Amino acid sequence: MASVSLRSVSKAYAGTAAVSDVSLEVAEGEFVVLLGPSGCGKTTTLRMVAGFVQPSAGSILIGGDDVTAVPPRARNIGMVFQSYALFPNMSVAENIGFGLRERRVPADQAKRRVDELLELVQLSGRGGASVEELSGGQQQRVALARALAIRPRLLLMDEPLGALDLKLRESMQIELHRLQRDLKITTILVTHDQQEAMSLADRIVIMKDGRIQQVGSSQELYDRPANRFVAEFIGKNNLLRGRVVDTGAEGSAVRLAEGGVVRILGVVGRVGDFVDLSIRPESILLGTTPLGAANVLTGTVQDRRFLGNIVHYFVKTASGGTILVERPAVDPGAAPGEPVAISWEPDGAVVFPVGEASPGRGAPTA
């Protein structure tokens, strides 16, 4: 197993940047997930680590060795492709044994290793099958087994579960997580599915427009998003625009576009600056009478969605914005059409300074 370092890595295609100045340290045995919207440069970053794309600038180190100029076949990396890329002219066992044969591993030893991997991915006895007669999930396992057979220093996966249906994807996530733990193999996985990223990663790297936005554990990203983009991308979120009206030692006061003055922790900018408050739906209390917390807005329940253990309330504020509130189903809550008070504590909001943008309206984001 090996650590990976990306040092100021960039890639430009015909002048347009696909990846810009990406620096990242992945520790030995760590599971890192690159997460971001389509076209943000995840695949390009992964392919640079694999060696299929040559960086325009910067260097890549694996296990401390600079591999920037090393061809893919000499990097000793296991790669799982979104399309699986299984060799259609070979059986399952031949696919898994491909890298061993290329490495001139003696036949009996190779056969033992292939059997070992078939067992690892729960396909014992299917070695003779043709890859085309396997289901999508089984093909996925073969692709994984083939990548692991060569005992790579590093495992790279590009949307490996993207082609599977939801149920299968969830069970494969659990399996992948278990395998990675057991083998302690350094892993970088690419996905645009935040649930998948959160359930697999030790650390998540959020990318946008070729740049890293934030690196951290699921919880860090959720509780302390570094910017508005991360706050909106991870989990559900209400963004409320406001203007600082007072700064003090024990926090600041913000006049919201939604109406009312609320308190936030710490000092963000100066009086008169615009700020965005990011408030998670579950940090907001809701009741027909004001419920204790320091910051209060009033509104009307527009819609109520029962989701089993939780209920989502869409609350229309006096100024017309909509705020999403998530409450346990056991709470008394309120019915659609009822006037309600919603409230949150100052530490329930993360605050981002806004440039010279004009005040906007708060709206829940998915």
Add this chain to the structure above:
Amino acid sequence: MTGRIRWSSVVAAATILFLLGPFVVILGASFDTGDNYHVQFPPRGFTLAWFGQISPKYVQAAWTSLVVGLAVAVLAGVIGTAAALGIVRSRIGGKEAFQAFFRLPVQIPLVVTGAVFLQFYYYVSALTGLDLLRGLAGLILAHLFIALPYCVGSVSSVLVRMNPSLEEAAQSLGATHWSTFRRVTLPAIRPGVAAGMFYAFIVSFGDVPVAIFLAAGDAATLPVRIFQDMQFDFQPSMLAVSSLIVIVSAALILAVQRFAGLDMVLPGGRR
């Protein structure tokens, strides 16, 4: 639906009849018992006598055609595959121009190609003393010229549809370029290569306009021989030769179909 005529089915049936017609006539006439100096169909009896009377010069011509055809198929297969890899995989722009260039030989009337090659060989001979009109090398070269576009085209069309991750997967598993080609790329493009070699063989085997300039006399290919005899000295045994060609061609098509799949062979095939 009852009672309604499906016009498309009628047209399809008529087309099949039209395409099969000549084969039926030739096969039938070659079994005719009469001693005619023209094609007799329907046959008035059945005999295999004409097959026995096929002259040894036809056997020799068939052998020449076979050698030339196979040589052209192999050379076009190897060179066409290499060229297709070069074109499809190159990262440079102007691929379309390249592809158009490779189609050029198909656009030239074959008679012109034959005449040009003849002049070219005279020129080479005058310059270097190397006579490409003796032996089969000159004919093979000219046939390669007209057959190569088919090979480049059929291999390219398979290559562009191939999942590029397959080769990357092989490389990440430690395969060298050669090993990747042999174990991954070639098996994937084999139908295209087989189809291209098949076209090449057929183009060479059926050619008259080029071969008539480059392979006269003892080195005549089978169709050239038939063409010349047709003009001056028709024999019923020539129908027997034609029947054999039809039968062998059909067998060849079936063989290629099993090997490469018919869809690789038929549509967009011979232009």
